Amino acid sequence: MSAGPSAAVDPQSLSPRRTAPDPTSSRPLAYGPPVDVHDLPTPALVVDGAALEHNVRTMAAGRPGRTLRPHVKAFKSTGLARYVESTGGHRSFCAATLRELEGLAAAGIGDDLLLANETLDTDRLARLVGTADATVTVAVDSAETVRVAADAGASVLVDVDVGLPRCGCAPEAAGALAELARSLGVEVRGVMGYEGHVVGRTDRAERARGVERSTALLRRAHESVGGDVVSAGGTGTWDLHDSSTEVQAGSYLLMDTHYAALGLPFREALEVEATVVSSSADRGWAVLDAGLKSFGMDHGDPTVPGWRVFFCSDEHTTIVPAEGGAPLPRVGARVRMRPAHVDPTVAYHERLVVLDGDQVVEMWPVDLRNW
């Protein structure tokens, strides 16, 4: 595994197990041999293969092996997870849903799988523990979730509230949960704490201060919990976690316009290819065939470089000229759009199309969607 960015994508590296059918994919792909991106139906979720490879290698150079736990929630695809494993060299993965983890396990990806989330579904967790050829660990933050882990036979990380009002127990309650878990025969591997209120701050110094505060809480909890693992962080704080044993990051792979504003060394690799289906140039707008069902909208409208987004509707985005920008595109033209938030964007699509320039080099089903 070489460190640092590579200028051109190596198509071979994008399909390390091209011959193995994906057991979790239910919808056959419509495409055989490589095609040109212009032959794809639109909207199509396309990935710049060179930018993806740059992102994988940049992260792996800074956080090699088990110091990174790639987060599958950002891309929901066993194909991309395999690429991260083979090219980045990481074998620990985390996920936000049981479906994501079940898919990884069924595809034989990784040897250390973490549900970085709480679950009450004992049956599915037990089935996963029983069938996965990997260690299965689950986050717990209550007596109820500890009992689920015990009944399912999973190991645990105690999830600690480090400032984001979401999951995680109070730091001072972590030790008692670990004690309860051990009394039920559960292996307590350590702690996790996600500083989600910090990772998106655009000022790096502010992110660093936030991580300092959150990891102080996490370390305090770790002292009372024990175990080898201190898991924290995300793409925005990937290189600010000296005192954690691993960082959970997924957005670094594909990126979005929100993360691009943070000055990270990762490149925007994800776009939606759209077709201009209508042009009212005389009245000042044109219409693309990708809208609210192609983009997660919680971080705002997608960006269309060269033009200004006027508004999005279900299957359309109306664009208008930008100050000093290009003239409006003609009907039939292809236009690229950039998502504001990668995770809920990918979750709308059924495949990631990896490109080398205009050529399709890989199709990865987004096979870990839904629950």
Added chain:
Amino acid sequence: MSAGPSAAVDPQSLSPRRTAPDPTSSRPLAYGPPVDVHDLPTPALVVDGAALEHNVRTMAAGRPGRTLRPHVKAFKSTGLARYVESTGGHRSFCAATLRELEGLAAAGIGDDLLLANETLDTDRLARLVGTADATVTVAVDSAETVRVAADAGASVLVDVDVGLPRCGCAPEAAGALAELARSLGVEVRGVMGYEGHVVGRTDRAERARGVERSTALLRRAHESVGGDVVSAGGTGTWDLHDSSTEVQAGSYLLMDTHYAALGLPFREALEVEATVVSSSADRGWAVLDAGLKSFGMDHGDPTVPGWRVFFCSDEHTTIVPAEGGAPLPRVGARVRMRPAHVDPTVAYHERLVVLDGDQVVEMWPVDLRNW
């Protein structure tokens, strides 16, 4: 077909072709016999069967048969489309994507299928025309899209800009497009014009004035185009279209909190069933396992009756107590959430689970997602 609401759902009426396998569904359902809603994995998209039946019958009483063209984009399911056909008695359908229309045609639903959108994909449109056991019509608003229709052998409606800056030609350009189409041997069935800038206004009188303005433009275009069809409207203006031959509406079936604010006679039938996976009652919040990947967010946060939504993240919603509301729910409790916008919410899910009280009476795959 009886008019007016019915108090209880008839499970039989929900599965008119229960024995026929759905050829467009690729993912087998995990459930055999009816189950209790509490046995479903969460998040689960659930439909109140009685409310759905009320909505279908109320609409069918006011706009029977071909005076309504149910819009499949709002629910993307052949199962629900079949129910609308059998219980509501409508046989004309419209859709926003080729995938939606291809799925209807493959399932043998409807006899008059309209792509209420522009397309440049001649090949797929031609294949649809060649295989569908139904009339296939497509909206056109440019010389390019007219030529696609001509090459594919589809009939057309001339799509007219009635005030929404999206698709649709200028009203004064409609006649020339119709002439071009006829010169290429295309059947011109009439006009369509969607007053999307009007349908969501909460004041009914304002909606009525908006429809008056938009239909005046549409009628002017119709005079120069000819044909039998004047297609317009949506759920918010369903009963304000005296001069149109048909209304395109889909949201009335499932509804959402946005449309519920309009005082329409349709009931909110769609909710997401979620599980409380974490509770920090001592610190003032609880966490549900449905978030940004379960709800279209363009119209704002989902609603959780009884509590206040603090914020949503990818797979979580943090709720806090509402003024005079219930105490925070405990870990493991089930909670219902209501979407702000139905269409992009359904597009995130793989199935609609129809309920009679707590019992599951039907599972409809959302089999018309993607493109």
